[in-house]
Amino acid sequence: MNRIVLPEQRPIYLDYQSTTPVDPLVVEAMLPYLTENFGNPASRSHSYGWSAEKAVERAREQVAAAIHADPREIVWTSGATEASNLAIKGAAHFYSGKGRHLITLRTEHKATLDTCRQLEREGFEVTYLEVQENGLVDLDVFRAALRPDTILASVLYVNNEIGVIQPMEEIGKMLREHKVLFHVDAVQALGKIPVDVEAIQADLMSLSAHKIYGPKGIGALYVRRKPRVRIEAQIHGGGHERGMRSGTLPTHQIVGMGAAAELAVQLMDSDSKRIRQLRDRLLVGITSQVEEVYINGDMEHRVPHNLNLSFAYVEGESLIMALKGIAVSSGSACTSASLEPSYVLRALGKSDELAHSSIRFGIGRYTTEEEIDATIALVAAKVGKLRELSPLWEMHLEGIDLNSVQWAAH
Amino acid sequence: MAYSEKVIDHYENPRNVGGFDKNDTSVGTGMVGAPACGDVMRLQIKVNEQGIIEDAKFKTYGCGSAIASSSLVTEWVKGKTLDEAMTIKNSQIAEELELPPVKIHCSVLAEDAIKAAIADYRSKNGGVASETH
Ligand SMILES: Cc1ncc(COP(=O)(O)O)c(C=O)c1O
Numbered sequence: 001m002n003r004i005v006l007p008e009q010r011p012i013y014l015d016y017q018s019t020t021p022v023d024p025l026v027v028e029a030m031l032p033y034l035t036e037n038f039g040n041p042a043s044r045s046h047s048y049g050w051s052a053e054k055a056v057e058r059a060r061e062q063v064a065a066a067i068h069a070d071p072r073e074i075v076w077t078s079g080a081t082e083a084s085n086l087a088i089k090g091a092a093h094f095y096s097g098k099g100r101h102l103i104t105l106r107t108e109h110k111a112t113l114d115t116c117r118q119l120e121r122e123g124f125e126v127t128y129l130e131v132q133e134n135g136l137v138d139l140d141v142f143r144a145a146l147r148p149d150t151i152l153a154s155v156l157y158v159n160n161e162i163g164v165i166q167p168m169e170e171i172g173k174m175l176r177e178h179k180v181l182f183h184v185d186a187v188q189a190l191g192k193i194p195v196d197v198e199a200i201q202a203d204l205m206s207l208s209a210h211k212i213y214g215p216k217g218i219g220a221l222y223v224r225r226k227p228r229v230r231i232e233a234q235i236h237g238g239g240h241e242r243g244m245r246s247g248t249l250p251t252h253q254i255v256g257m258g259a260a261a262e263l264a265v266q267l268m269d270s271d272s273k274r275i276r277q278l279r280d281r282l283l284v285g286i287t288s289q290v291e292e293v294y295i296n297g298d299m300e301h302r303v304p305h306n307l308n309l310s311f312a313y314v315e316g317e318s319l320i321m322a323l324k325g326i327a328v329s330s331g332s333a334c335t336s337a338s339l340e341p342s343y344v345l346r347a348l349g350k351s352d353e354l355a356h357s358s359i360r361f362g363i364g365r366y367t368t369e370e371e372i373d374a375t376i377a378l379v380a381a382k383v384g385k386l387r388e389l390s391p392l393w394e395m396h397l398e399g400i401d402l403n404s405v406q407w408a409a410h
Numbered sequence: 411m412a413y414s415e416k417v418i419d420h421y422e423n424p425r426n427v428g429g430f431d432k433n434d435t436s437v438g439t440g441m442v443g444a445p446a447c448g449d450v451m452r453l454q455i456k457v458n459e460q461g462i463i464e465d466a467k468f469k470t471y472g473c474g475s476a477i478a479s480s481s482l483v484t485e486w487v488k489g490k491t492l493d494e495a496m497t498i499k500n501s502q503i504a505e506e507l508e509l510p511p512v513k514i515h516c517s518v519l520a521e522d523a524i525k526a527a528i529a530d531y532r533s534k535n536g537g538v539a540s541e542t543h
Pocket of ligand 1: 109111187207208
């Protein structure tokens with residue numbers, strides 16, 4: 001296997017759900033389309049255009065094959081954010097005569113949630129379904145939310161923060177029975193579990209290349225042809241992509257996505273097997289050395305590439321600071337002035353404290369056993385150190401129930 | 411979040427971590443903050459017969475700036491009389507640690523912790539009310 005060698009002193013990369021490096025095989029496939037084969041795929045009058053178009057169509061086949069779709073059902077976009085915007089707004093606008101109600105989950109990616117918020121401002125109604133403590137949606141709750149005017153439901157196949165897999169076949173079947181369109185954000189599913197638009201009866205599906213060892217800035221929307229799903233374009237221009245998404249196609253990016261998708265499917269079994277061993281090693285390693293660690297999200301209906309843990313009695317930002325030797329994401333977004341706990345973990349019913357002190361370990365194609373072992377040692381040492389410093393940990397050891405304490409809130 | 415070198419120094423080498431017996435009459439304990447707000451500081455002072463703070467210890471649950479603020483004040487209060495310690499201002503802490511505006515509340519909490527520890531000591535020792543409050 002091709003290896004990407006990172007300089008020694010860089011942090012260990014365990015943030016594969018955030019993004020992935022481009023696989024060297026993918027880079028190799030892309031390069032000629034930046035240099036000698038630079039033509040515009042829309043140029044019909046010369047060979048530069050023809051060879052670019054051929055490459056785009058080959059990539060379309062590769063992406064379609066990865067999700068068991070027809071190549072004519074693939075629309076190129078700039079990424080999954082755009083794909084989800086196009087799918088949800090596009091369908092809502094097109095079918096608004098039929099109804100103006102949509103359903104989604106509280107734990108969706110922002111690309112879906114913020115798009116739904118925008119539709120609410122336009123007068124649509126959106127139901128944000130609660131999930132259970134394990135992160136999975138209850139099918140009865142889902143069914144109960146369906147209304148005669150529901151036109152679309154959008155569900156995240158694999159959650160980007162906690163890796164849980166929703167029961168997509170059951171949801172797809174139920175939505176088809178109710179004639180409600182099914183949009184699936186499969187960004188974190190592709191390459192990790194088998195994705196089949198027929199098996200889950202998806203009508204629309206968002207995909208992104210940079211989570212599957214392809215380049216950033218390219219994604220795709222699957223739009224079902226039978227029965228035909230219609231969407232209103234959100235970007236207008238030269239009428240590319242059968243009018244659904246105008247703009248000159250970035251041939252090299254598309255070639256990269258095609259190659260990445262094909263490779264992801266080829267390597268899925270071997271990658272997943274190895275990654276599962278690493279995930280188990282990480283979990284056992286940490287929990288055997290550190291007490292009061294909580295797993296966020298179901299462990300059974302979950303991709304092995306993700307482990308999300310909360311470390312009680314230590315504060316999230318100091319934990320991230322302590323773990324600067326590893327590149328991970330935390331459940332607190334300390335980007336703004338106030339520390340916002342993850343809305344996904346809050347939706348699971350986690351306290352602010354546990355949401356804040358959560359760490360997402362994302363394991364990927366290039367993660368090694370040595371990196372996992374180094375991570376275990378670092379986490380054990382740093383959590384131990386922070387707990388030495390923590391009055392809450394001391395109180396916990398003394399058997400004091402922190403919920404019974406009257407805190408002088410400020 | 412970019413931290414100043416001083417914050418990182420206190421965070422990596424916190425001074426005076428630990429605690430004293432809170433039932434000891436020569437000890438004053440101040441616990442401020444709340445877990446849900448993301449920071450809890452416990453500052454303890456040990457006061458000698460001359461009314462001078464001869465030792466101080468802390469434990470903090472909080473971000474790097476909160477840990478650094480409390481570590482710093484344990485150094486500052488040592489050797490001070492209670493009245494002198496009462497004059498420590500959050501702005502001095504923030505300035506010393508070069509805290510960014512979003513972290514000023516950490517220095518406020520550290521000041522509150524000193525005041526709470528002194529108030530606890532005073533209430534244990536005859537309930538002399540704080541003169542400067
Ligand atoms: C589940 C999920 N959906 C959508 C996106 C957005 O994808 P993109 O970065 O291609 O816009 C991401 C990545 O951030 C994601 O993890």
